[in-house]
Amino acid sequence: MRFSKAFIPTLKENPADAEIPSHQLMIRSGMIRQLAAGIYSELPFGWRSAKKAMQIVREEMDRIGAQELFLPSLNPIEVWEETGRAAGFGDELFRLEDRKGRGMCLAPTHEEIICDIARGFIKSYRDLPQIWYQLQTKMRDEPRPRSGVLRGRQFIMKDSYSLDIDQAGLDKSYELHSQAYHRIFERCGLEFFVVGASSGLMGGTGSQEFMVASEHGEDRVALCPGCGYAANLEVAASRAIPIADPDEGDSEIEKVSTPDTRTIEEVSKFLKVKPERLIKTLVIISEEKPVMLLIAGDDDLEEAKLQGVLGAPFRPAHPEEIEELFGCEAGFLGPVNAPQMPIIADSRIMGGKHRITGANENHFHITGVEVGRHFKPDQAANLRAARSGEGCPNCQETLRVTNAIEIGHIFKLGTKYSSAMGAKFLDANGKEQPIIMGSYGIGIARIIACAIESNHDKDGIIWPLSLTPYEIVLIGINMKEAEVSIQTEALYADLLNQGFDVLFDDRDLRPGFKFKDADLLGIPYQIVISPKTIAEDKVEFKQRNSGARQVIKLEEALQIIRG
């Protein structure tokens, strides 16, 4: 492609509304343009990269025997009502009516449509296993679209679905996907890790996320540098650091005045004790009933873990609900002499003595509380978020907690959807069984954004070879000189003939401008031809990743490019 004819609208300045590097660079290099919040047009430079990512995905999905299909975005709402997800997705589901007033929605994922196809055609165990995949646009009305393409309202996903006759079959399909995902992300040049994850709204019996560490990621994960343990904080285990109680024999409770000290920090400071010795008392409402949660003062509640323990949705109690139940503010709650309600305690506080809790009376706390003696939790559970520096649950190393971006997610769904929708098969004994399903996703734009997050410098993008929109940028300096024009034109034709993706910067612009654009666009190899290089019968050759700039024979440069 000639740059003079290409539509690559580069920008010198960072756009005001883009905060993270990938978003800034995708805008500045003319890859994308926002049409509405979370909705982007893929411009030619960006789309070339997306197509390369999609081709890698296709090759690796085909390799595990998956068959590509293409499912509609426009769905009748009834299909989504069969599984309860029309309601389950809530406001995230874009809904509409057709001209006859029939309810429709825009598919945020496709388990329901897969089940509908399966129940139409899959009759017998002989028709299974199947793996079906598509590269298709999903639409989800995200409450807070942000970070450019990382959290959009319309985005291209590779989603695939496995259909099996039993758990062993699902395990195999899941493992095939895991292998394919490893190969895909390796080929895309991403440094990723795999973490155990919560199944969330998808349901099912197991799930893993493929993640790339990034300070701009929305997810938080715990990683062990020793054994490789990696888990989303939503599910991460850890060996918590024990809380040191003062060795003062049996503890006896004492009510102390703590005027205007409500937060852990305030109480800890006021009573001169470490925050860990405080017991934080939280009240949530689940299934319309209050539940008391107790965790150590220096820990954070991990909502996904609580969700798993409750097995039901929940919300924090409102201040007025707390006032009515306890007769005091949220800052002075405690489990001793509390109104009757289930108490779930985080395991880390179990067995503690000499702890401090609220007194259920404004401006008072209780000291000397012994867990199990002064109050009895109904259940002990892992409710806390793992923290950096805690022990790995699998080895003697300590964990590191980092932000990360999810690029892929694999789920063992089991029979949740197939049972709800009657997607069954006759087993070898002629008995009807629900199909065992798996569901697997990769966000194409996230692959691109992660590649940029991990590979850029102050001057621009540094593309990995597998995803770069062009492999070579050929820069003519002083194109008006006949010799430069002749030589660059000839080389451009030659490189195209050799099968390279070439962007030929034939524009009549100052060299500095062209170099800046070349660095911004991040194409791996720059070949520069100027009156000076022609005089030497050489080319200037720059590799974008190292920044190394050499004046060498053309053939030497091509040898480096060919690897």
Add this chain to the structure above:
Amino acid sequence: MRFSKAFIPTLKENPADAEIPSHQLMIRSGMIRQLAAGIYSELPFGWRSAKKAMQIVREEMDRIGAQELFLPSLNPIEVWEETGRAAGFGDELFRLEDRKGRGMCLAPTHEEIICDIARGFIKSYRDLPQIWYQLQTKMRDEPRPRSGVLRGRQFIMKDSYSLDIDQAGLDKSYELHSQAYHRIFERCGLEFFVVGASSGLMGGTGSQEFMVASEHGEDRVALCPGCGYAANLEVAASRAIPIADPDEGDSEIEKVSTPDTRTIEEVSKFLKVKPERLIKTLVIISEEKPVMLLIAGDDDLEEAKLQGVLGAPFRPAHPEEIEELFGCEAGFLGPVNAPQMPIIADSRIMGGKHRITGANENHFHITGVEVGRHFKPDQAANLRAARSGEGCPNCQETLRVTNAIEIGHIFKLGTKYSSAMGAKFLDANGKEQPIIMGSYGIGIARIIACAIESNHDKDGIIWPLSLTPYEIVLIGINMKEAEVSIQTEALYADLLNQGFDVLFDDRDLRPGFKFKDADLLGIPYQIVISPKTIAEDKVEFKQRNSGARQVIKLEEALQIIRG
């Protein structure tokens, strides 16, 4: 792909709701499955063909220098309000609101989004020309989705847009598209023709349709076998057959009783004159005023032509409006002694004598009417649909009118959209000008459906090589015999290594069943291996298009396949 593992759900019987061959065969060969009216899932066998068509389109669009991008389906409604098409598309536009109540729609085409991008980035004549294209899903709420994928509510289009600085530039971009479209449809093996067409809702200064003749097409076109003239009936010209008036000197009007004869057929029979000598009087309402239309009794009004003449929307007058204006029923209207309103006469009736019209009185007609003497049309125009047997407007041959399917459409839009949306550029003199646009579409599913409409027999599809999901179907007969299994497995691996797309029918099924499926699926080459062919050291080789079946050496078969 092994058939035993493939998801190709073939059906023996034609589905009850599919009326045309392509629809029937796409269902029967497991290419598509309906999810809702006009909304189809593309199953693996169909999607392979669609991907081949899309690849051909990509190659030919790239060849004319077009750059691929990908625009969102979810659009903010405001962008569509800028051009008035939010209203213009009416119920065909799927509308919705996001969670914040902002109006959105699903893009039925993308001129508006292209203009939005152009006004964001195109500054100068140096940034032009540009041709941008995408392969993307369109959504239109068709009032009557039908004919399978031929008229769906969600479908993949290649749409492209040219941006130029002047008419000469537009002419060139238009011509490049015309060339690309010729190559695309030729490569797809379609026998197509190009017709002049109406621009309809798109507006603009010129447009052509690429069409395939088919009795199941919704469009009607006039074709000249002599000079190649071809035009949609919406715009087709013709040399009409002159109306023979009886040579009886000057005609004088006479009111005749025609009790209960309202239709052309009834009056013609009652008065014993040919229908062509009757003048049909129609009344329409345009811009809230009545207009009288006159055409020969044996002609049909072509609404698109009338639309062009009026330059405004119109509707037939209601019976009560006619009653009020004329004091009689619609069956007895005529231009003589009619209430005051503009009269547009079809050119074919001009100069006629001894004609018959209604008398504007129930149960009476007038004979002996002379056009121009007994009434004066305000305008003569071409209002009639061309008919088979009429003369070609360009040569001495006669026209044939046939049904056809539109597979591509190219439009010269001019500045309609760019002016409305302020998509401008600075010309060489530094003056602001609106960008001159063209818009060009190809329906991917229509390419596939047309290929099937034109290439099938009672047994199934007959794929052209360029679009076939697989090139070879390898059929093992009696797969349980070790020798058959060994030989077919070896050949399957060998054919894949040679780069062929192979479907290997390794299923444990009766030969007749496999042959029926192979014919239904329409894969061009069938290679059959059975104990008998192994004994002869040959293969059975069938070419689906000719039906020719030979027992020959494998190498001979492969030579034929390689062409």
